[in-house]
Amino acid sequence: MSEKITLKINNIDVTVSAGATVLDAARKLKIKIPTLCNHPDICVAGNCRVCVVEQKDSGALPAACATPAAEGMEIHTNTRRVREARKAVISLLLSEHNNDCLRCYKNGNCELQELATEYTVEADRYISILKDYGVDKSSPSIQKDDSKCVRCQRCVRTCANLQDVSALWISGKGRKNKISTFMDKTIDYVVCTNCGQCVNRCPTGALTEKNYIEEVWGAIDDPSKHVVVQTAPAVRVALGEVLGCETGSRVTGKMVTVLKRLGFDRVFDTNFTADLTIIEEGHELLRRLSEKLRDGKDVPLPQFTSCSPGWIKYAEHVFPEILDYLSTCKSPQQMFGALAKTYYAEKAGIDPADMVVVSVMPCTAKKFEAARPEMNSSGFRDVDCVITTRELGHMIKQSGIDFNNLEESLCDSLLGAHTGAAVIFGATGGVMEAALRTAYEVVTGRAVPFENLNIIPVRGMNGVREASVKIEGCLSEWKFLEGAELKLAIAHGLVNARKLAKQVAEGRSPYHFIEIMACPGGCLGGGGQPIPTNMDIRMKRMDAIYSEDESLEFRKSHDNPEVIRIYEDFLKEPLGKRSHKLLHTRYTERGRYRTLNR
Amino acid sequence: MDSSTRERRIAEHKKRVNLIFKKCVWDDFLDRALEMSPEDMLEKVKESGLRGRGGAGFPTWLKWKFAREAEADEKYVICNADEGEPGTFKDRAILQEQAGKVLPGMLVCAKVIGAEKGFIYLRGEYAYLLPALSQEVENFNEKIREKGERFSIEIKLGSGAYVCGEETALIESLEGNRGEPRNKPPFPVSEGYLGKPTVVHNVETLVYASIIISEGPECFKSLGTSDSAGAKVFCISGDTDLDEGIYELEMGMTIKEFVELFSDGDIKAVQVGGASGHCVPRKKFADTIIGFEGVPTGGSMVLFNSSRSMYNVLHNYLEFFEEESCGQCTPCRIGCQQLLKGIEAVKSGEKPSEYLDDLVKLAGMMKISAKCGLGQSAANPFISIVEHFREEIMY
Numbered sequence: 001m002s003e004k005i006t007l008k009i010n011n012i013d014v015t016v017s018a019g020a021t022v023l024d025a026a027r028k029l030k031i032k033i034p035t036l037c038n039h040p041d042i043c044v045a046g047n048c049r050v051c052v053v054e055q056k057d058s059g060a061l062p063a064a065c066a067t068p069a070a071e072g073m074e075i076h077t078n079t080r081r082v083r084e085a086r087k088a089v090i091s092l093l094l095s096e097h098n099n100d101c102l103r104c105y106k107n108g109n110c111e112l113q114e115l116a117t118e119y120t121v122e123a124d125r126y127i128s129i130l131k132d133y134g135v136d137k138s139s140p141s142i143q144k145d146d147s148k149c150v151r152c153q154r155c156v157r158t159c160a161n162l163q164d165v166s167a168l169w170i171s172g173k174g175r176k177n178k179i180s181t182f183m184d185k186t187i188d189y190v191v192c193t194n195c196g197q198c199v200n201r202c203p204t205g206a207l208t209e210k211n212y213i214e215e216v217w218g219a220i221d222d223p224s225k226h227v228v229v230q231t232a233p234a235v236r237v238a239l240g241e242v243l244g245c246e247t248g249s250r251v252t253g254k255m256v257t258v259l260k261r262l263g264f265d266r267v268f269d270t271n272f273t274a275d276l277t278i279i280e281e282g283h284e285l286l287r288r289l290s291e292k293l294r295d296g297k298d299v300p301l302p303q304f305t306s307c308s309p310g311w312i313k314y315a316e317h318v319f320p321e322i323l324d325y326l327s328t329c330k331s332p333q334q335m336f337g338a339l340a341k342t343y344y345a346e347k348a349g350i351d352p353a354d355m356v357v358v359s360v361m362p363c364t365a366k367k368f369e370a371a372r373p374e375m376n377s378s379g380f381r382d383v384d385c386v387i388t389t390r391e392l393g394h395m396i397k398q399s400g401i402d403f404n405n406l407e408e409s410l411c412d413s414l415l416g417a418h419t420g421a422a423v424i425f426g427a428t429g430g431v432m433e434a435a436l437r438t439a440y441e442v443v444t445g446r447a448v449p450f451e452n453l454n455i456i457p458v459r460g461m462n463g464v465r466e467a468s469v470k471i472e473g474c475l476s477e478w479k480f481l482e483g484a485e486l487k488l489a490i491a492h493g494l495v496n497a498r499k500l501a502k503q504v505a506e507g508r509s510p511y512h513f514i515e516i517m518a519c520p521g522g523c524l525g526g527g528g529q530p531i532p533t534n535m536d537i538r539m540k541r542m543d544a545i546y547s548e549d550e551s552l553e554f555r556k557s558h559d560n561p562e563v564i565r566i567y568e569d570f571l572k573e574p575l576g577k578r579s580h581k582l583l584h585t586r587y588t589e590r591g592r593y594r595t596l597n598r
Numbered sequence: 599m600d601s602s603t604r605e606r607r608i609a610e611h612k613k614r615v616n617l618i619f620k621k622c623v624w625d626d627f628l629d630r631a632l633e634m635s636p637e638d639m640l641e642k643v644k645e646s647g648l649r650g651r652g653g654a655g656f657p658t659w660l661k662w663k664f665a666r667e668a669e670a671d672e673k674y675v676i677c678n679a680d681e682g683e684p685g686t687f688k689d690r691a692i693l694q695e696q697a698g699k700v701l702p703g704m705l706v707c708a709k710v711i712g713a714e715k716g717f718i719y720l721r722g723e724y725a726y727l728l729p730a731l732s733q734e735v736e737n738f739n740e741k742i743r744e745k746g747e748r749f750s751i752e753i754k755l756g757s758g759a760y761v762c763g764e765e766t767a768l769i770e771s772l773e774g775n776r777g778e779p780r781n782k783p784p785f786p787v788s789e790g791y792l793g794k795p796t797v798v799h800n801v802e803t804l805v806y807a808s809i810i811i812s813e814g815p816e817c818f819k820s821l822g823t824s825d826s827a828g829a830k831v832f833c834i835s836g837d838t839d840l841d842e843g844i845y846e847l848e849m850g851m852t853i854k855e856f857v858e859l860f861s862d863g864d865i866k867a868v869q870v871g872g873a874s875g876h877c878v879p880r881k882k883f884a885d886t887i888i889g890f891e892g893v894p895t896g897g898s899m900v901l902f903n904s905s906r907s908m909y910n911v912l913h914n915y916l917e918f919f920e921e922e923s924c925g926q927c928t929p930c931r932i933g934c935q936q937l938l939k940g941i942e943a944v945k946s947g948e949k950p951s952e953y954l955d956d957l958v959k960l961a962g963m964m965k966i967s968a969k970c971g972l973g974q975s976a977a978n979p980f981i982s983i984v985e986h987f988r989e990e991i992m993y
Binding site: 045047153172173177 | 759761776778781783784919920921922923924925926927928929931932933934935936939940943949956959960963965966967968969974
């Protein structure tokens with residue numbers, strides 16, 4: 001038991017554990033103290049000073065978020081001095097801010113706006129010191145508008161502490177202080193993985209996704225275009241949040257209906273290609289294992305998953321020496337694009353030149369991934385437009401459709417069927433679990449030895465998780481694996497990914513297969529998911545993912561009837577010639593920065 | 599009075615002290631000090647009444663006691679030589695002339711708290727002191743190593759940010775991070791450099807600590823007042839005809855005494871404690887004591903004669919702060935810019951003179967809500983100059 005501390009807040013006694021802050025203590029009493037620079041996922045900064053409170057016998061007003069609770073402390077959260085100081089702080093922030101709220105993308109979902117409303121701040125209390133910053137639109141994923149920045153440094157702490165990337169940093173003192181990048185270069189130039197975790201934690205409109213809503217409407221409105229849409233697994237457990245549903249609601253069926261109503265010509269599912277990824281990636285792993293264990297070849301192992309584009313770009317920048325260890329499988333999004341413009345186009349008799357592939361992703365890095373020059377194996381750009389869960393939310397609101405009262409429907413066939421194994425791609429550990437469900441069965445002819453197919457050891461929210469599976473009773477062609485212990489590891493959040501990648505780079509990794517997701521919690525905590533985010537929200541989305549898995553008829557990727565069909569009709573075999581052309585890719589060493597003379 | 603006469607008068611003044619710059623041979627100091635127990639040393643410093651000479655005046659012995667009582671495998675002593683307060687230039691002189699008294703001060707502190715490593719954080723602009731100081735440090739390290747002590751000192755150069763004079767920003771900078779103040783608590787005495795108990799002292803404090811250990815607390819305690827014991831090195835600049843501006847004087851003088859000693863009398867205001875200090879107008883000279891019971895100072899005393907525009911003085915200070923604020927906390931980053939823009943707007947007539955009252959309120963808010971000592975004190979010159987020279991700001 002840790003030490004307990006009792007203090008008084010607004011004359012009410014409250015007991016907290018040692019190490020708790022005044023803010024924690026106030027929250028325990030359900031006393032609201034406004035915050036701005038504070039975020040539960042990252043370390044305390046104490047910068048914005050919005051959370052100041054009055055402490056007995058102290059002249060200064062300490063910041064509640066940064067002040068440790070102490071025995072006998074007497075705190076007041078609602079005195080004249082406190083209210084005036086908070087109001088002054090908010091007024092100061094507004095004097096530095098681009099107050100063009102009505103035209104701001106974050107209008108209605110902005111913490112500064114909320115504070116200004118609560119504290120009835122007059123915008124012109126102080127002289128405007130707004131500076132003329134250009135908007136950085138260089139990245140296909142993330143847009144940075146310094147005129148809306150409040151210097152809370154949440155993005156900086158996210159980029160450094162959660163993601164270990166530090167693409168965003170503070171530069172300049174005093175009036176020149178701003179959130180900057182290496183040498184103040186544009187975002188496309190620096191080591192940004194496009195993960196969008198900064199966007200998820202930006203309290204204002206300073207960091208947002210680059211939105212492609214108009215492009216998507218444009219495609220839908222163009223009668224000469226055949227527009228197909230795919231949605232990633234994690235979208236269906238979070239979309240509801242922006243449309244008034246409870247956190248953790250599963251809205252799969254309604255989402256399909258609304259996409260049809262929005263005017264997409266075909267509504268497919270990224271889950272289909274998630275199942276396909278498992279077949280391809282599982283066989284790739286088995287091939288690497290057999291080459292190594294049976295043939296004694298020097299094959300790169302462990303194999304890393306490659307579905308997370310934030311992770312891929314991170315590896316390309318920071319760990320170029322391990323690129324051969326990454327699965328060559330494209331992400332499900334890109335497999336989908338390549339197949340939509342070949343397999344589906346052929347079956348449906350549509351000229352792929354007239355086809356627009358839109359994907360709805362929980363992710364901002366997917367926008368960058370779709371724009372990679374190598375992602376054109378169909379002969380066209382495989383995925384034309386990527387929008388986030390949030391952008392889809394905007395489109396649904398704009399359409400005026402009453403989302404919550406929609407009937408449910410199923411995806412169109414050919415690229416729409418999916419299994420529970422695909423759904424769990426949305427949670428950290430999910431790809432690992434899905435791969436095991438298939439690979440184990442390929443090798444042994446039996447289902448994985450876990451109750452109800454739920455491989456609990458790989459689930460959860462620990463940053464790095466390990467598991468091992470003993471392979472017993474192999475089919476004859478896999479006899480060399482008999483008795484082998486398959487060592488697995490899972491990491492989410494790039495700060496955790498680094499640990500596993502470093503082991504591999506240094507040649508001391510004990511694993512065979514490693515799943516990495518760039519975002520905390522996996523895709524369900526992706527940079528394109530509804531804002532806000534925190535552990536509680538991510539846990540609820542995770543529960544929804546696993547219950548969706550359990551609700552489905554098929555729960556192993558190789559049982560997906562449309563996947564079986566595509567191998568029969570089109571791909572012929574896993575890792576075959578067509579797969580190689582359409583479903584696999586290569587990676588590019590990027591270095592820490594591009595060139596200095598740009 | 600010509601300046602040589604004045605120099606003589608100052609030299610003979612009853613408040614003139616010669617502890618720090620006294621030429622003396624300290625060969626046996628280390629032996630004597632090393633014979634003393636840490637408890638004895640702590641007791642001596644306590645008895646002397648020494649308080650921090652950087653301006654804030656925290657009792658030195660108490661800092662040592664806290665760090666001594668903190669449990670940790672490593673502890674650190676840091677000599678804050680990031681002398682950046684405008685109008686302060688004493689530490690430079692002390693390090694140039696009396697480094698031989700600074701380093702033993704660090705050793706004494708280290709013995710008391712149980713540190714084996716000391717750093718001198720030297721202001722970037724003082725890089726020219728480095729060759730001589732490095733030599734001095736090397737010799738000192740060698741000497742105490744021969745005596746079987748495990749303590750050693752290393753010099754680190756700052757990069758020119760004013761805020762790095764704030765102890766936690768200094769520590770951040772020392773660790774290789776951007777120099778930004780930390781939240782307090784935890785204070786450095788419990789979690790400082792690398793998260794270990796750390797005592798950060800101004801150069802002058804360390805010299806006095808040496809002197810107190812060497813010559814006994816009485817030599818210090820007998821000087822000054824009860825709140826402000828001892829002496830202090832002052833840096834006199836502005837409207838004075840003196841060539842040199844560094845004088846060690848007893849604490850507790852009134853500003854009137856001070857001005858009479860250092861100027862020809864035509865002084866309308868004195869900025870005590872540098873840009874972050876207080877501006878004292880002539881009418882308050884007689885009853886303002888220089889010391890912790892009146893206006894404290896880290897040493898800077900800037901004299902303004904009747905020809906000076908206090909608007910320009912304030913403008914200059916605010917320009918300094920809007921640039922030297924680290925920028926992390928809202929009250930300081932934006933507050934300083936607003937105060938500057940505000941007086942410009944009042945001067946030009948864009949804002950009514952009552953806007954000054956809003957700004958005074960804002961300055962008061964900065965004092966209580968900024969994250970660090972810099973932000974809290976950046977408003978001091980504004981508040982005192984606007985209070986006493988409002989007309990000059992308006993017209």
